[in-house]
Amino acid sequence: MTAIRDEFALIRDIAALCPTQGAAVRVPLNDDAAVVAIPPKTELVVTTDTLTEGVHFSAQTITFQELGWKLAAVNLSDLAAMGAQPLGIVVALALPQTTQKEDMISLYRGLGECLRTYDALLLGGDTVHSRHGMTLTATALGYVPCGQAVTRSGAQPGDRIVLTGPTGYAALAYHLLARGMSPEASLRAFQNTPRPQLAKGKLLRELGATAMNDISDGLAFALGDMAKQSEARFEVEQSALTWQSDLAQRSDSHALRAEDLIWYGGEDFELVATLPATSPVPQGMYEIGRVTKGSGLFICDGDTCHALQVTGYNHFGGI
Numbered sequence: 001m002t003a004i005r006d007e008f009a010l011i012r013d014i015a016a017l018c019p020t021q022g023a024a025v026r027v028p029l030n031d032d033a034a035v036v037a038i039p040p041k042t043e044l045v046v047t048t049d050t051l052t053e054g055v056h057f058s059a060q061t062i063t064f065q066e067l068g069w070k071l072a073a074v075n076l077s078d079l080a081a082m083g084a085q086p087l088g089i090v091v092a093l094a095l096p097q098t099t100q101k102e103d104m105i106s107l108y109r110g111l112g113e114c115l116r117t118y119d120a121l122l123l124g125g126d127t128v129h130s131r132h133g134m135t136l137t138a139t140a141l142g143y144v145p146c147g148q149a150v151t152r153s154g155a156q157p158g159d160r161i162v163l164t165g166p167t168g169y170a171a172l173a174y175h176l177l178a179r180g181m182s183p184e185a186s187l188r189a190f191q192n193t194p195r196p197q198l199a200k201g202k203l204l205r206e207l208g209a210t211a212m213n214d215i216s217d218g219l220a221f222a223l224g225d226m227a228k229q230s231e232a233r234f235e236v237e238q239s240a241l242t243w244q245s246d247l248a249q250r251s252d253s254h255a256l257r258a259e260d261l262i263w264y265g266g267e268d269f270e271l272v273a274t275l276p277a278t279s280p281v282p283q284g285m286y287e288i289g290r291v292t293k294g295s296g297l298f299i300c301d302g303d304t305c306h307a308l309q310v311t312g313y314n315h316f317g318g319i
């Protein structure tokens, strides 16, 4: 392992592992700022997310290569949630003195792999010394046709609630990893190398989605916030959560409740959207409920509904 002695040599080595050039790039990484063209009749979509040591990751549960993928993926997921097409990301690293060069090479291998998978570029960043643990921040840039971005606030009574994939597995994987266990590769991937649902986000936008959100803080929080911002009532049908029994089979023996993982686990990075009843629900997605007049988030078994607590991962909630 090699200590980092030169900020600029490090930047050269890690940037070489990522796609940095594309038809839209007028000025790539290595200048004061990048310059990128956006297609005519589109609007810029911008989002940022940070991963910090001890809060979002620990060396015991994730490799640097996985972490690089996850840093890009959690940011691209927010673009997906708007129905946007990615352009690229900028990355800011705050690194403790003990950081090893090989680990940063692994980080950028994973980052580059994710960017290539989703047709996004590394447009720049910043690398600084930290005296208090490692902090990784990325900002993603994308675009949507003018006026077409899907916000959290447009759900209408009569819409269906659609989910792009099951929730709860990312949290199950995290709990197993944190206990020093080795979940199988596909389960580990839910937590360590999540897939931003860019293609599904675009499809849902094109199908006329009225509201959309990604699930970083848990399904309850994502739906609860959409209900609140849309000033509508969201009802989820218990029987539509068809993966609950599979999740329960895997989680019961570890004293984890599938229901809690599904609603409050977080980090699933699937999308939830509301679709007008006239739009078809795409194959492979779950229709989990409906939007009605009123307010709040409810779980229903036929005609019997009860209110669900709208909480999720809250960074300062436990302090």
Ligand SMILES: Nc1ncnc2c1ncn2[C@@H]1O[C@H](COP(=O)(O)OP(=O)(O)O)[C@@H](O)[C@H]1O
Pocket (backbone or CB within 6 Å): 048, 049, 078, 216, 217
């Ligand atoms: N420190 C901050 N300064 C400005 N805006 C912020 C800050 N932190 C969060 N936000 C904004 O608040 C909203 C909610 O943030 P967050 O829960 O992190 O969203 P997400 O789950 O999509 O990452 C977003 O619009 C985000 O851009």
Ligand SMILES: Cc1ncc(C[n+]2csc(CCOP(=O)(O)OP(=O)(O)O)c2C)c(N)n1
Pocket (backbone or CB within 6 Å): 049, 050, 054, 055, 056, 057, 058, 074, 174, 216, 217, 265, 266, 267, 313, 315
């Ligand atoms: C070491 C470690 N501790 C805890 C977790 C669980 N965890 C960390 S952040 C988070 C929620 C999402 O993070 P946040 O920064 O709120 O994402 P955002 O909503 O901004 O996208 C969860 C469930 C983890 N993955 N790793």
Ligand SMILES: [Mg+2]
Pocket (backbone or CB within 6 Å): 048, 049, 050
């Ligand atoms: Mg955020």
